[in-house]
Amino acid sequence: MDALGRILMVEDDPKDVELTMTALEEYNLANEVVVARDGEEALDYLYSRGKFVTRPSDNPAVILLDLKLPKVDGLQVLQQIKSDEKLRIIPVVVLTSSHEEKDMVASYKLGVNAYVVKPVDFHEFVNAIRELGVFWAIINQAPPGSVRK
Amino acid sequence: METLPRVEKREAMARSSFFLQKARPVILRYGIAAISVAVALGLALAAQRYEFREVALPLFLFAVALTAWYGGAGPAVLAVALSIAFFDYFFTEPLYTFYVNRSDIPYLIVFIAFASLVAWFSAVRRGVERDLFQARNRLQAEVKERTEQASLLNLTHDTIFVRDMDFIITYWNRGAQELYGWAPDEAVGKRSDELLKTIFAVPIDDVRAELLRVGRWEGEVKRTKADGTQVVVASRWSLRMDDRERPVAIMETSNDISERKQREEQIRALNLELARRSTELEATNKELEAFAYSVSHDLRAPLRHMAGYGELLQKKASSVLDDKSQRYMSMILESAKRMGTLIDDLLAFSRIGRVETQKRLVNLDHLVKEVLSELRQETNGRDIVWKIDALPTCHGDRSMLRLVFVNLLSNAVKFTRKQPQAKIEIGRKEGNEDEIVVFVRDNGAGFDMKYVDKLFGVFQRLHQTDAFEGTGIGLATVQRIIHRHGGKVRAEGVVDQGATFYFSVPKF
Numbered sequence: 001m002d003a004l005g006r007i008l009m010v011e012d013d014p015k016d017v018e019l020t021m022t023a024l025e026e027y028n029l030a031n032e033v034v035v036a037r038d039g040e041e042a043l044d045y046l047y048s049r050g051k052f053v054t055r056p057s058d059n060p061a062v063i064l065l066d067l068k069l070p071k072v073d074g075l076q077v078l079q080q081i082k083s084d085e086k087l088r089i090i091p092v093v094v095l096t097s098s099h100e101e102k103d104m105v106a107s108y109k110l111g112v113n114a115y116v117v118k119p120v121d122f123h124e125f126v127n128a129i130r131e132l133g134v135f136w137a138i139i140n141q142a143p144p145g146s147v148r149k
Numbered sequence: 150m151e152t153l154p155r156v157e158k159r160e161a162m163a164r165s166s167f168f169l170q171k172a173r174p175v176i177l178r179y180g181i182a183a184i185s186v187a188v189a190l191g192l193a194l195a196a197q198r199y200e201f202r203e204v205a206l207p208l209f210l211f212a213v214a215l216t217a218w219y220g221g222a223g224p225a226v227l228a229v230a231l232s233i234a235f236f237d238y239f240f241t242e243p244l245y246t247f248y249v250n251r252s253d254i255p256y257l258i259v260f261i262a263f264a265s266l267v268a269w270f271s272a273v274r275r276g277v278e279r280d281l282f283q284a285r286n287r288l289q290a291e292v293k294e295r296t297e298q299a300s301l302l303n304l305t306h307d308t309i310f311v312r313d314m315d316f317i318i319t320y321w322n323r324g325a326q327e328l329y330g331w332a333p334d335e336a337v338g339k340r341s342d343e344l345l346k347t348i349f350a351v352p353i354d355d356v357r358a359e360l361l362r363v364g365r366w367e368g369e370v371k372r373t374k375a376d377g378t379q380v381v382v383a384s385r386w387s388l389r390m391d392d393r394e395r396p397v398a399i400m401e402t403s404n405d406i407s408e409r410k411q412r413e414e415q416i417r418a419l420n421l422e423l424a425r426r427s428t429e430l431e432a433t434n435k436e437l438e439a440f441a442y443s444v445s446h447d448l449r450a451p452l453r454h455m456a457g458y459g460e461l462l463q464k465k466a467s468s469v470l471d472d473k474s475q476r477y478m479s480m481i482l483e484s485a486k487r488m489g490t491l492i493d494d495l496l497a498f499s500r501i502g503r504v505e506t507q508k509r510l511v512n513l514d515h516l517v518k519e520v521l522s523e524l525r526q527e528t529n530g531r532d533i534v535w536k537i538d539a540l541p542t543c544h545g546d547r548s549m550l551r552l553v554f555v556n557l558l559s560n561a562v563k564f565t566r567k568q569p570q571a572k573i574e575i576g577r578k579e580g581n582e583d584e585i586v587v588f589v590r591d592n593g594a595g596f597d598m599k600y601v602d603k604l605f606g607v608f609q610r611l612h613q614t615d616a617f618e619g620t621g622i623g624l625a626t627v628q629r630i631i632h633r634h635g636g637k638v639r640a641e642g643v644v645d646q647g648a649t650f651y652f653s654v655p656k657f
Contacts, residue, residue, distance in 0.1 A: 013450060019457040068446055097449045099496055100441075101504075120453050120489030122460035122482075 005061020005137040006032040010042040010077065011095075012069050016118075020064075020095075023129035029137055034060065039072025043080060046087055059090050059143075062136035067096045067103055075106055082111040089143040091136055182224035185212040186231040194239065205240045206260065213264040217271035225268035232264065233257060308382070308403045311389075314396055316340045328382070328405055330375025341401075346373040356386075361396065364388045369406070381407045434503065441499045448492055456485040494622040498607065501629050506546040508634075513540035513587065516547070517575055520554040527562050531571060538576040543585045543654045549630045550654070556623040557589040557650050563617055564593035564648070572647075584636065584653045592647040596640075604640050627652065 007029070011017050017035055024030040036042035042065070044050035048057060063081070067074035074094065081087045091113040096103065104115050116132065119125045136142075189212035193205035209232035217225035238245060241253050249257065302309055302320075308328045311320035321336040329336075329345060336344060348371040349356060360366045366386040374380055382403040389398040463478045470478065517537060521528075543550075558573070565571030572592045580586035596604065596611045603609045605628040610621040628638045631652045642648035 013454075015454040015457075016450070019454065019461075022457075022461065096446070097453070098446045099449075099493065100446075101500070118449075118453055120449060120456055120492075121486055122453075122457045125453065125457060 005142050006034060007133065007137055008034050008036060008042065008045060008060040008063045010036045010039065010063065010069065010074070011066045012037055016066070019125065020129055023126040024133050026126065027130050027133060029133040032137070038070040039074065039077040042077050043072065046081065059087070061142040063090055063092045064095045064132065065092055067094060067098055075110065078107060078110045078112060091140065091142070093132060093136060095132070178220040178224045179227055181220040182216040182228040182231065185215045186228050186235065188212065189232070190235045190239065205236060209236060210264060210267060214267045214271055217268035218275060222268065222272050225272070229261060229264040229268065233260065236260070309400065310336070310341070311398050311400045312341045313398050316342050318344070319398065328374070328380070328403070329372070348372070360386055360388050360399070380405055381410045437499065438503060441496060441503070444492060444496060449489065452485055452489055452492070456482060456489070459485065491620050494620045498622050498626050498629065501549065501626060501633065506549060506633055508544055508546055510542050511545050511547045511550055512542045516551055516554055520551060520558055523555065524559055524562060527559065531562070532569065533562070533565070533571040533573060536572070536574040540575070540577055540587060541585055544657050545634050545654050549633070553627050553630050553652065556627050560623060561589055561591040561593065563619070565591050567594065568592055578651065580653055583656050585656055586651055586653045588649050588651045590647065590649040595644050595646050595648045596642040597644050598642060601640055601642070605638060
């Protein structure tokens with residue numbers, strides 16, 4: 001419980017980013033969050049290219065992935081991650097507004113590690129984010145090669 | 150019909166005499182020879198006694214002729230031999246010996262020749278008669294068969310008529326009379342094409358060519374009946390040839406297919422309409438799906454933000470807000486939450502219409518037990534008398550039927566909340582043979598039957614929100630699920646006395 005993993009949050013909506021950060025801050029989980037605003041940026045980060053060229057080479061402990069994203073959408077990002085030998089070991093949690101069963105089925109088929117629908121109620125939302133953060137960034141033993149502080 | 154027994158009788162007689170002739174035993178045939186010669190001898194002797202001269206020979210000839218007629222050739226030879234012997238013994242000098250005078254030999258030869266001639270004529274005549282007899286019998290049998298066939302043709306419901314190569318009708322059966330309306334005596338002798346005003350779908354020359362080439366033709370033709378109405382018939386023509394392979398007549402059988410034609414037309418039109426509707430429906434479904442997706446994703450996000458920021462604001466500003474503002478704040482949050490629930494319920498409702506039902510055998514008893522334990526949270530601390538009948542198994546989608554019970558039972562629990570003692574009954578009612586009717590009855594708030602039509606509508610509520618919470622989508626969901634199962638829902642209620650909800654599902 002001492003090491004805190006880095007979280008890559010892929011989310012295009014700044015309000016969602018802010019609310020999620022707020023929820024994580026309450027539990028001191030916000031420090032190691034990297035935000036990618038679309039699918040392309042997420043892949044840039046993961047492959048250390050574009051504006052992330054200089055980032056440390058280690059992988060995030062978990063990726064929180066929205067599905068509806070500009071440019072490259074969430075399912076495409078997921079597919080790319082899970083078909084890449086180096087990236088596929090990173091746990092990916094889909095965090096979405098979509099209740100759609102077909103999105104869920106598609107995500108699981110691509111090998112997602114968890115699928116969470118963002119609750120409308122803020123308390124529930126905060127709880128969900130907190131539990132996700134605590135579980136994936138602290139409790140879960142991240143695969144080798146990921147950031148630990 | 151009256152002639153038939155007579156024909157049969159005559160034929161039977163002919164057959165039996167022929168049979169006798171054929172099977173007349175040898176002994177009997179030769180017996181005839183012996184007896185007839187003996188009788189001739191007796192008569193000749195008697196004639197001699199009474200002084201009649203020269204009778205013996207004609208009498209023997211007569212006996213030979215008789216034997217040849219009835220006994221055939223062999224016995225005739227015997228009769229000739231016997232006749233000569235007796236004649237020689239009794240009537241030629243010297244009497245009572247078989248000695249033959251030289252002078253008698255020509256006489257005897259002439260007798261033998263004459264007797265043989267008589268026998269031969271008799272046998273030939275006999276043969277001719279027998280042939281004639283057989284020919285007559287054959288002819289009679291054939292006539293009978295043809296008569297039967299002709300009356301059978303008349304008995305069929307099918308329309309049959311025959312015309313010669315000049316289109317003149319020569320035969321017209323009862324079926325033809327029934328279909329076209331003319332009696333046989335009105336139709337026979339007329340030209341078929343003029344009488345029936347036949348209209349072909351293909352050129353008449355093609356019809357004729359095919360008929361002459363293969364001897365048959367099949368097709369649909371349009372005709373006009375005696376009463377002037379048009380009729381479409383499926384027609385089959387067969388060419389009749391004479392023994393020199395020249396066409397002499399055309400037999401036509403046909404069936405009235407006007408109704409079938411009409412139905413085919415209707416079905417074609419309906420199918421087209423169906424295809425159009427189904428395309429439309431598919432398009433609508435796709436739209437609906439896109440809509441539901443957008444509702445699911447795009448509408449929930451701003452709502453979540455409203456709730457989130459509202460919550461944050463409430464937390465941050467609670468110390469500086471007065472009671473009224475605090476209340477406004479919580480109203481905003483409550484509304485956002487309610488809208489979230491509405492959206493979720495609506496999505497669930499629309500999903501029922503979109504997903505495939507997976508039908509299998511469902512044990513309703515187990516289902517009810519499951520749902521009841523799920524509702525325990527709501528029933529805790531309540532005084533509820535449950536009366537649950539044994540329910541059968543039915544055929545349906547388990548998770549959907551579960552939703553039906555969840556909605557109906559949680560409604561029953563909810564609307565009996567104000568009763569000191571709630572009574573909820575789950576039972577089965579007799580329905581059709583192939584369906585199961587289940588009801589859920591409560592003694593709760595009930596409803597006015599005036600509004601029964603609104604009960605199953607989406608977002609329709611018959612109670613104030615502050616009396617009984619809810620989104621008004623539960624019963625609409627129930628109805629949709631039951632309709633998707635091919636069943637029906639209905640409700641009965643009295644205000645403040647309770648309500649009963651019935652639904653039916655197929656057994657198989």
